[in-house]
Amino acid sequence: MTPTHLERLIQLLAKLPGLGPRSARRAALHLLRKRESLMQPLAAALTEAADKVRGCSVCGNLDTVDPCGLCQDSRRDGTILCVVEEVADLWALERTGAFKGRYHVLGGVLSALDGVGPDQLAIDPLVARAGTDGVKEVILAMGATVDGQTTAHYIADRLGQLGLSVTRLAHGVPVGGELDYLDDGTLAAALRARRPL
Amino acid sequence: MSIVRSSARSADDLTLVPRAHPRGAATCVARISLTEFRCYRSAVLDIDPRPVVLTGPNGAGKTNLLEAISMLAPGRGLRRARLDELDRWMPGQTPGRGPAWAVAARILVPAGSHDVGTGRDPTDETVRRVVRIDGRAARGQTALAGLLTVLWLTPAMDRLFNDRAGERRRFLDRLVYGLDPEHAERVSAYDHALRERAHLLRAERAPDPAWLDVLEAKMAEGGVAIAAARRILVQRLNAVMEDGPGIFPRARLGVSGATDEWLDTMPALAAEEKLAAALGTSRGHDREAGGALHGPHRADLSVVHAGKGLPAREASTGEQKALLVAIVLAQAAMLSQVRGRTPILLLDEVAAHLDARRREALFDVLLALGAQCWLAGTDEATFAELGSAAQFVRVRDAMLAPAPEGTSR
Ligand SMILES: Nc1ncnc2c1ncn2[C@@H]1O[C@H](COP(=O)(O)OP(=O)(O)OP(=O)(O)O)[C@@H](O)[C@H]1O
Ligand SMILES: [Mg+2]
Numbered sequence A: 001m002t003p004t005h006l007e008r009l010i011q012l013l014a015k016l017p018g019l020g021p022r023s024a025r026r027a028a029l030h031l032l033r034k035r036e037s038l039m040q041p042l043a044a045a046l047t048e049a050a051d052k053v054r055g056c057s058v059c060g061n062l063d064t065v066d067p068c069g070l071c072q073d074s075r076r077d078g079t080i081l082c083v084v085e086e087v088a089d090l091w092a093l094e095r096t097g098a099f100k101g102r103y104h105v106l107g108g109v110l111s112a113l114d115g116v117g118p119d120q121l122a123i124d125p126l127v128a129r130a131g132t133d134g135v136k137e138v139i140l141a142m143g144a145t146v147d148g149q150t151t152a153h154y155i156a157d158r159l160g161q162l163g164l165s166v167t168r169l170a171h172g173v174p175v176g177g178e179l180d181y182l183d184d185g186t187l188a189a190a191l192r193a194r195r196p197l
Numbered sequence B: 001m002s003i004v005r006s007s008a009r010s011a012d013d014l015t016l017v018p019r020a021h022p023r024g025a026a027t028c029v030a031r032i033s034l035t036e037f038r039c040y041r042s043a044v045l046d047i048d049p050r051p052v053v054l055t056g057p058n059g060a061g062k063t064n065l066l067e068a069i070s071m072l073a074p075g076r077g078l079r080r081a082r083l084d085e086l087d088r089w090m091p092g093q094t095p096g097r098g099p100a101w102a103v104a105a106r107i108l109v110p111a112g113s114h115d116v117g118t119g120r121d122p123t124d125e126t127v128r129r130v131v132r133i134d135g136r137a138a139r140g141q142t143a144l145a146g147l148l149t150v151l152w153l154t155p156a157m158d159r160l161f162n163d164r165a166g167e168r169r170r171f172l173d174r175l176v177y178g179l180d181p182e183h184a185e186r187v188s189a190y191d192h193a194l195r196e197r198a199h200l201l202r203a204e205r206a207p208d209p210a211w212l213d214v215l216e217a218k219m220a221e222g223g224v225a226i227a228a229a230r231r232i233l234v235q236r237l238n239a240v241m242e243d244g245p246g247i248f249p250r251a252r253l254g255v256s257g258a259t260d261e262w263l264d265t266m267p268a269l270a271a272e273e274k275l276a277a278a279l280g281t282s283r284g285h286d287r288e289a290g291g292a293l294h295g296p297h298r299a300d301l302s303v304v305h306a307g308k309g310l311p312a313r314e315a316s317t318g319e320q321k322a323l324l325v326a327i328v329l330a331q332a333a334m335l336s337q338v339r340g341r342t343p344i345l346l347l348d349e350v351a352a353h354l355d356a357r358r359r360e361a362l363f364d365v366l367l368a369l370g371a372q373c374w375l376a377g378t379d380e381a382t383f384a385e386l387g388s389a390a391q392f393v394r395v396r397d398a399m400l401a402p403a404p405e406g407t408s409r
């Protein structure tokens, strides 16, 4: 590997969330030291994931099959829909094991300043889904940020005519916090104690 | 803890110094260290709970030290600086790229002590502030609000009463944070919704009315809560100043603004509805003019010199200063009463602008408050009356040297 290859690797690693240039250099060295046991399997896993993993056309989850494993799982309760901002939030809720319904990933939150409007999010598909499929309850599990809460209220208004029960997570979700940061216990408790929006 | 070292003082001076003020319970800084902060490469200062007097020539680093202390509270500190402005300048170095600033302090609180550290995150590309409390990373700056409250008065605030309303609002909101730490979150959420709405209104495409409805509902809810919190603060401060010491002019505070006045005549829920409706009908206006015609972001803090019945902006420079001092002292007293905790006071070049009588009164009040107070000025003589009730620190070329007891007067 010439220095420019190495630099390119470091530059790319530094683009990962939570890695600055310093930790990227450390990670690159570590990978090179574990060439066979880590670097090559990682490279293969990256190629394969880039090739096979797709967004689920129903819920927006990431999986190698479409619809995703969760959407195909007939044991899950199709009458409850949990709406989350990002796939990471879906995974965080799955880790708690406390939710047995189905999910809907929005792909972000409303933010005029970031140019994200209702059309950029999976809101129309959500309204369509909630109106069919025998859905009885929609849980809006947005983070407690201003944009997250604006989005939750906006969706609640859009779902208003459907006669569903629309709930949100109980407090305990810290202000400005994202679900992915919460420990599983807090998240499960917030889910159990959900209340009407 | 003995505050007055009687050996160094004559009996006459002692009458100035209350012996039994509640020092033991006050929150204070016991040690502060600055690294790569403004003009300081590295400096450490150990102090006791007495007032700290910082003296030194212009440009020595007095205000910078006060600013470092102000960073122990949430927010941007007493100069409202950007995080990378606090890094020490180095020749040829882009700010924010060189060594990151850090301020560490040991804080004594009634229940014990805490080690607090804060600074620009040196590991992150984005300019970000980190906070550590007792060796553990805190999730955000707000954790600091639970530990200590810092109040300040700086020369930059001298024109407050003649400045733009925005400056007074900011001053008012900072007073509210001391009483109600959630106010900071409330104001930033409100401002965010306000900006989002303004952006939507000005977009090329006709904005989604449902989205605007939601933002306006949020603004109404948060906005009325902001106005209500400001009212409570103003009422409490006015009550404290009613029976405050007579030497400082009594200030009578008020908040003027439509939303604030609605709260005089209707319950909060009705005011929320009214604000939401007002925002709804002013969309056309706000699209043209930007911002929003209604809401607590249009309010102003009004201050009246109670003795003269004169708006503060009509008072003399010295009177305005004395009014500001009165407000900050009232805030400190109110916080001790209501929240049971004494704030840390940073008074930059305050003593020099007061006449001798007011200056002595200020020292009296400060000592009686029992709050740790940091006083900065160029001339040691200004603080002579404090004697050994205070500790003197000389600041020279970004170096800190505690003056030996008894030599500084
Ligand atoms: N980021 C920085 N890096 C290095 N030096 C700085 C930085 N910011 C300000 N300074 C310098 O620090 C010096 C001390 O400033 P400071 O405001 O603390 O002085 P002071 O003792 O309060 O003086 P005065 O009596 O005039 O108010 C000034 O010369 C200023 O230019
Ligand atoms: Mg100064």
Ligand SMILES: [Zn+2]
Pocket (backbone or CB within 6 Å): A056, A057, A058, A059, A060, A061, A067, A068, A069, A070, A071
């Ligand atoms: Zn799916």
